[in-house]
Amino acid sequence: MIILGAPFQQQLSWPLRTVRLLGLIVLLVNIARVAPRPGWQGQGLAVVITLSLATAGWQLWLASDWLPRYAVTIAWVLIGVPGGVLAGLSPHSGAIAFPAVALTDAGARLAHRRTFALGVACTAGVLAGHLAAGWRFAVPHLLLLFACALLGTLRWQYVQRAEQSELLLSNAEYAAQEHARAATLAERTRIAREIHDILAHSLAALSVQLKAIDALVEDGAGADRIRPWVGRAEQLTNEGIVETRRAILALRGETLPLEQLLVGILGVYREQDGAAAEFRAVGDPVELPADIAMTLYRTAQEALTNVRKHAPGSRVETELRYRPGEVELTVVNRVPERVGAPAGGDQGVAGLAECGTGYGLAGMRERAEAVGGLLDAGPHKDSWRVHLRIPL
Structure with a gap:
């Protein structure tokens, strides 16, 4: 001009x-x-x-x-x-x-x-x-x-x-245009992360169930043997629908019942894997923003998935601790001697790559960073510990 x-x-x-x-x-x-x-x-x-x-x-x-x-x-x-x-x-x-x-x-x-x-x-x-x-x-x-x-x-x-x-x-x-562009990219990343978690925890498990059913059919198994697997597949489908609704609520910024969700996934772990799982909440509960609550929930969910892959049947202890100005989530599982504890986070990612997308641990860290938190995952004595701290 x-x-x-x-x-x-x-x-x-x-x-x-x-x-x-x-x-x-x-x-x-x-x-x-x-x-x-x-x-x-x-x-x-x-x-x-x-x-x-x-x-x-x-x-x-x-x-x-x-x-x-x-x-x-x-x-x-x-x-x-x-x-x-x-x-x-x-x-x-x-x-x-x-x-x-x-x-x-x-x-x-x-x-x-x-x-x-x-x-x-x-x-x-x-x-x-x-x-x-x-x-x-x-x-x-x-x-x-x-x-x-x-x-x-x-x-x-x-x-x-x-x-x-x-x-x-x-x-x-x-600057306003760049800010809007960055916000759009961040929202796209957030949506992609939610899609990954839904697929990883529902559709991947459903695929395993369907393959098992197909194998049973090829072996000529009867209806009594196939029906439990079909029921499990139906249950996974319903869980996927519920997970999708939860993701939509989080994306809309609506409040999530975090403690109820954590108790729910630990109950499923006890029922399906036949292993001990404990949950405790420490401190005075506060209402958490939807993105922080979803990050805590997804971290616990991913930690349980990794337990199933690398240390099936091991005891899991989950603690949600409220501190002044921050909230912490700790998931600890005892590693069976026959499985062996991974040497570090990188090898844990390699194990995930063999069993699934390989994005689980990296996805947890990205989620933590997106809300200003810090994730630490690795061996702790004779156990594997996932620790997430998020400032409020």
């Missing part, structure tokens, strides 16, 4: 160019009719020379749009300095308009140092002219030049502030 008055960017419209041309004609007529008039000797000759230079600079100023950028600087010097001398030589005319116009336009389009330098040159020209013709109008002329330079400088400052405001507005709009 081009702002009127910006350095070397002002494009003159034809009406404005016409007004400036008419102003030059008026000045020429005025100066020609006021003593000392142009002549070929003495002050008349000095008037002719200075008027010619100032007029040439004015014409160059009018044509600066089609000339190199430095042409406008030359125009200001020619208008201001010889015009200042002419103002001193012909104090009763309007010649002071030459340096006044040059300083006003330059002040609006140049930095302060360059405007000051041009102002010094114009002042020297005016003083030189008054030195030859008298000092009667010297002070008014100098005050007028100072006022014009100040007016141009104020215009320059206004333009700079306008450009800075436009830049700040543009940056703010860009």
Whole structure:
């Protein structure tokens, strides 16, 4: 966007160019009719020379749009300095308009140092002219030049502030767009994480059940042997539907019954795996935001899935602890000697890769980081411990 008055960017419209041309004609007529008039000797000759230079600079100023950028600087010097001398030589005319116009336009389009330098040159020209013709109008002329330079400088400052405001507005709009884009990507990641968990904990198990049923059918098993597997498949399907509803509630920001959910999945673990599972809540319960509650629930769910894969039948202890300003979840399972405890988190991920998507432990860490939490998963004495801490 081009702002009127910006350095070397002002494009003159034809009406404005016409007004400036008419102003030059008026000045020429005025100066020609006021003593000392142009002549070929003495002050008349000095008037002719200075008027010619100032007029040439004015014409160059009018044509600066089609000339190199430095042409406008030359125009200001020619208008201001010889015009200042002419103002001193012909104090009763309007010649002071030459340096006044040059300083006003330059002040609006140049930095302060360059405007000051041009102002010094114009002042020297005016003083030189008054030195030859008298000092009667010297002070008014100098005050007028100072006022014009100040007016141009104020215009320059206004333009700079306008450009800075436009830049700040543009940056703010860009930042808002990037913020919206980041929020969209974060929401997509969150939805993808929920889809993964639903698939990993419901559809993957359902696939195993269906394969088992298919194997039983191929072996010629009777209905009595197949029916429990079909019932289990139906149960997994219903659980998947329930998990989907819970994910939708979390995405909508609605409150989740966290402790009830934890007790529920531990009950399923006891029933299906025939293993001991305990849950305890410590501290004064507080209402947790939906995203934090879902993160805690998914972490416990993923931890139980890993127990089934790597240490089936082992005892599981789950603790939900409320502390001032934070909440903690700890899931500990004793690793049977026949299975062996993984050496670290990376090997745990490798085990998951063999049994499923391999995204479980990484997904838990991503969930924790998304809500500002910290997840620690690894061997702890003769057990495997998953510990999640989330600030509130």
